[in-house]
Amino acid sequence: MAIGTQREPFVIQPKDSPVTGFDIDLLKAIVEKAGCKLELINKKDLSWDTRLTMIKEGQLDIATGASWNNNRAEWAHYSFPYRNEYAGIYIRKSDEDLFASKSLAQLLAGPFTLGVTKGNTYGSKLDTLLASHKNKLHSVDNSSSFYQLIDQGKIDGFIGYPVTDIIQLIRKKLDDKFTLHYETVVKTGQVHYLLSKKTVSIDLINAFNSALVELRANGGYDKIVKKYSLSYGINTW
Template sequence: MKEIGLTLIILTVGIFSEWVLAAAPKKLCEAPLIVGWEYWEPFQFQDKQGNYTGLDLDILQAVFAWTQCELSFAERPWQRLLIDIQTGSVDILLGASKTAERMESSYFSQPYRKEKMALYIRAEDKDHYTFNSLEDIVYLPFTLGVTRGYYYGEEYEQLLKSRAFREQLVIVARDKQLYPLLLQGRVNGFLAETYFVAYNFLNKDNSKQVIRYPLPLYESDIHVMFSRKTVSADLVTLFNRHLQELSVKGYLQKIKSKYCADC
């Protein structure tokens, strides 16, 4: 497990220089806190220098820079991490949705971002469609790319009961497959998470061949999870206080904008 990269420390100190004179908070952790993570750009990954970065990890480390707590990192599959947070084998998980079941074994931070699903189409087709709901696709010769096992909202779940809608779907194993399928004309549109598409494709496609269609779909709050076995409620309260300061001072949005300016 690696320490937080020097570059990130310098960046964090620069961003938060106005806080340097503030009184140091009470230290609430004696040993380094173990952050469970799974490779998932743009939210959680390591850069070429081995630094832990991504939207979720940048926010976490920016907040913890002011708690006097050290972090260490453990990469594991998501389903394993959900078990480890219950047992206390890891202390922290990121990118989590709040559920009643998870609240039995974990504290949850205030939400720090939204998970948003959106419809993407080719820019040249933007005047060809007028969608007021996802159901409108059923009445058109429209093939829709989706990723197996993903949740796109209740409307999508209800539409899956329709054979006509299911026959319009092109289902892939990984969401990175969807963008090329659209450019190749093998689908007319696809559903995907907004930060993922912006970071992996839209930010790198100077020709602007794909656009996000302005159709409201599913969105939900995303939180940090803390194991009740190893983390105190006081530390979660401190985390939330600094997270709020990040937001009020505009730094939270600055971090988010590195990965998607309009998500």
């Protein structure tokens, strides 16, 4: 598996230490219980879209944090879900009054340009809405460019993930400049591991899923949840 952009607390890349994070710790536990070996390749320059293509072509075997998408299901196995995910729109704090009490549909109906990440799927509700407002979207390979794009006036907001983006705003000391528009937060669905059909057999995906079920039953999953819940104050996964 290739490690792309850091998504703390799910994927954490310490400078001189092994990659960790909720998704990684759980994956390692699943793989060990399934009797397999995991090789992590640190490729910070690989975008999500590129990694999806590599999984489709069999150049990579697995990715973390994948939402359900019918097109992907044609060339990849989805594991059983292992956590939920939420998305929302981030805007400048100075624009809070301008966009107050407006849903995403209302924002896109007006003069609002939205930043999205190539290759991302945001759940059926959001994906359907975005598909009908393609002229209002600005797509990027890496979500780290969103802050600069807002400063440049190229976008008015971007789709982010409350848990990961709040942490990053604090890390970058930008939490006084950007904020989550709470009227736009939605549960995008459940998150899965995505495994290449070109390299992963039915027997292996079955063993993978069985290991995940066993970890939920024997307390191994809860132990990992507790570790990151205590560290970050996260109540739901």
